[in-house]
Amino acid sequence: MRGLKGKVAMLISLGMLAGLCSAADYPRVQIKGTVKYIVAENTYGILDENGKKYQPVKQLPKEYRKDGTEIVIEARMRPDIVAARMWGTALEVLTITRADRFISGEDRKAAALLLRRLDAFNVRDLAKLQQVDSMARSLTQEQFGSWLGSYGNFRLHYVETAPGRVMPV
16 A cells, blocks of 8 residues: 555656646657557557657547558647556647658758749849859859750759658649
């Protein structure tokens, strides 16, 4: 009985400490993992690439409640939430995307930069190009004009950011 009292006291202490923080204070993380259906708990969890288990505090959207679905989530860790049947570390899912449709922030920035460069080429504006391309800063207008030569307009139909990841433009 003594061990149980100690555990209860520890849980109460943790709960009191967690109560000092608002949910917004907890760290945000990005996790790539796989949705797992846990039969014993009748719930879905997330198993990350390193084998760490996570328990969403709210039910996953219906389209993601399929065992084996690979996902990328942005989540907030929630150490303040403890339940009797926890499968893993509690987290609050903020965004969820199928892994084969995920485009990172870095990839989005690269695509935006490419679009700005294409725009500068298409309007044949060296100053505009020099604002976004450090290599172009040493070009003269004559070199730029010669470089463009008889090229027509450039158009980006899509960006393949990695195998299986396409961002339409």
